[in-house]
Amino acid sequence: MTWPRALRDVLRSGLSIEETRLEPLLALRAAVGVALLVGPALWLGSPAYAASAALGAFSAGGATFQRAWRPRKVIALGAGAGLALSTLAGYLAAGQLVTFLPLLALWTFVAGLAWAVGSTAGIVAATTVGSMLVTITLPTSAGRALEHAGIIALGGVVQALLILLFPIRRWGAHRDALADALAAVADYARRLRHDATA
Structure with missing residues (x-):
């Protein structure tokens, strides 16, 4: 298969909508998970905490939409943990380019390798690279970075709890x-x- 044909097939499959696979209840459950974290984080904390909460809950909820044989609860917890770890590691290394660039290169390389495991692992790993680039600007100290990482991980926990409490037999x-x-x-x-x- 040639590269242009492969790219055309990927674009066609990525842009086509399979109406038989639409699951509005799954989307509603994931949106409720985001709202359960963003509202209190914005009310009790700050917009930065709300952004971390939204990133964790949205990414964990989005990861559960992928076709996978693993339980969706495990996928949500794994996504939240991976995002939290990447946020904390990124913030701790972001002070110097000498430490941050090698960490970012290694993290990106491992995220690329995760695609060999499957599309779900690849999507979660790619999201951790994006979170490393974005969320390191939110905290102002190592303690705050740990708090943001905890809020992000809590997003995965909330999504996993919603999956446990409201199972949808897809x-x-x-x-x-x-x-x-x-x-x-x-x-x-x-x-x-x-x-x-x-």
Whole structure:
């Protein structure tokens, strides 16, 4: 496959909307997770804390939309933890270009390698690079950087709790059909054990 054709296929698949896959309840649950953090952070804290809360909750909620075999709760927690770690590491290294540029290069390289694991890991890892570049400007001290990292991680925790409290069976019909098919195969195998001509 040539590069122009591959890029054309990627653009076509990225810009096409699969109407059968639209899940408004998933989007509503993720939006509620963002609102649950941004409102109190803005009311009790400052716009900088609200921005960190929005980044953590939005990125963790967005990561759960990807097709993955891992539980969505684990994906949300992983996204929140990765964003928090990148924010803290980025702030601690941002004081000097000598430390920040190698860290950013290493972080970007590892984020690129994460695409080999899968699209979900790649998207989460790419988001951590973006958060490292943006959120390091929000805190004013190492203690504040730790607070911002905690708020970002809390975004993943809130999304995971919402997934736990309000599960939406996206593949429920498929799983039920697969369970029925496997039960039929198991029943057939039991019959063959007793009667080889069944």
